[in-house]
Amino acid sequence: MATMNVSLPDALKDFVESQVADGGYGTSSEFVRELIRREQERLRLRALVLDGMTSGEGSVLDAAYFESLRGHARRLADGAA
DSSP: OOOOOOOOOHHHHHHHHHHHHHTTOSSHHHHHHHHHHHHHHHHHHHHHHHHHHTSOOOOOOSHHHHHHHHHHHHHHHTTOO
16 A cells, blocks of 8 residues: 655644544544545546436436336346346
């Protein structure tokens, strides 16, 4: 694992230390790693949303659409795709 030193203003350092103490993190490194993972996931989800928005016209979200979705979910729960 690589090491990276980060300089923080006192207010941010205090915040990180409080998150470690109160948030169940063992070290400030664990807290920062979690923040980075969350940002990676946020960027991944944003890319998926953008892909969806540019993929063409979507479906009409009416009662029939949601009933079809429920049926699909039931089939998946029953083990059949």
